[in-house]
Amino acid sequence: MLKFIHAADFHMDSAFGALSASQAASRRRESRELGFRLAEYVNSHEIDLVLLAGDLFDSTGAFRETGEQLAAALRRMQAKVFVSPGNHDWYGPGSPWVTVQWPGNVHVFSTGQMTAVDLPEWNLTVHGAAFTGPEQAAGMLTGFVAPSDGRIHVGVLHGEVEPSEARYNPIRKEEIAASGLTYLALGHIHRRTESQTFGTTVCAWPGCPEGRGFDELGEKGFYEGTLSESGQVSLTFIPFARRRYEILEVDVTGRDPRAAVEAALPAETDQDLYRILLTGETSEGGVDAAALTEALAGRFYALEVRDHTRMAEDIWARAGEDSLRGLFLRELRARWDAAGDEAERDMITRAVRFGLAALDHRDLG
Incomplete structure (x- = not known):
């Protein structure tokens, strides 16, 4: 043999x-x-x-x-x-x-x-x-x-x-x-x-x-x-690999993003390279991907966190307001509905979040 x-x-x-x-x-x-x-x-x-x-x-x-x-x-x-x-x-x-x-x-x-x-x-x-x-x-x-x-x-x-x-x-x-x-x-x-x-x-x-x-x-x-x-x-x-590349998708709807990610992670990740995709619905501010990366980086050889969440539907509900905020949301929702693909919708979602932060004088990073 x-x-x-x-x-x-x-x-x-x-x-x-x-x-x-x-x-x-x-x-x-x-x-x-x-x-x-x-x-x-x-x-x-x-x-x-x-x-x-x-x-x-x-x-x-x-x-x-x-x-x-x-x-x-x-x-x-x-x-x-x-x-x-x-x-x-x-x-x-x-x-x-x-x-x-x-x-x-x-x-x-x-x-x-x-x-x-x-x-x-x-x-x-x-x-x-x-x-x-x-x-x-x-x-x-x-x-x-x-x-x-x-x-x-x-x-x-x-x-x-x-x-x-x-x-x-x-x-x-x-x-x-x-x-x-x-x-x-x-x-x-x-x-x-x-x-x-x-x-x-x-x-x-x-x-x-x-x-x-x-x-x-x-x-x-x-x-x-x-x-x-x-x-x-x-x-x-x-x-035989010393390090593995992994992509992990985590739904953070109604959950603390860090807790959701930690619950989804396997026990041993310190030798590996991870890309974590955050999905689901979030509030106006979305997820602070940079802060989450900084908080979890020590658990990986390399870590990349991407925010792929979408705006919660109740945020769009305020588009009916007779205000600058309502006008802004109506305009962006029309563009979101007409978007040709997910990449365009993600871009519009980011624009909504930054626009609402500007209207409310919030720091979105």
């Missing part, structure tokens, strides 16, 4: 532009430590084979130090490592795959055509290819069929299955089914997929091992798998 890991899309040296400068720098340091953490897992779990399906670097211009640290981490792995460079870290002049000296246990695929490496000790052949530019319109798996030689054949590629446009190694389901591969380790899609089978070929995307923004939510990690001598594949997802 051969044990393997399938990971992809580390995106080391990402900018983390939404964070403060110090937090962004810290997150980049943490991303460079990912390889060493993975090496500890590989060795402690006696993993034989590591398949890395591209975009390990966020760009071909990654810092040399980052490439050298990844090489050092992979060198520690008591396993064979195979890398298929992707569209962000494509193989070419100036790329870390060319400028850094990679250890002997690491094989980096370097051409846009499928090539093979035999591992006779496991009766196994590993096939793979590389992006050699930022886009790859021709499908790397097109026309590929593994030989019928009694070996187990696995593949590692960065790409998309049945995409709407052919930019990032388009792969057709029929090509996977005809490939003769036992397992196809894929990268490029940052959200983990369950395994899929086409013909007799099992394939999957593990997603990225660390989220980088609120478009990459929840548990992140990699797949650990086994390959039997008869070619049976099993996969287990291993959560």
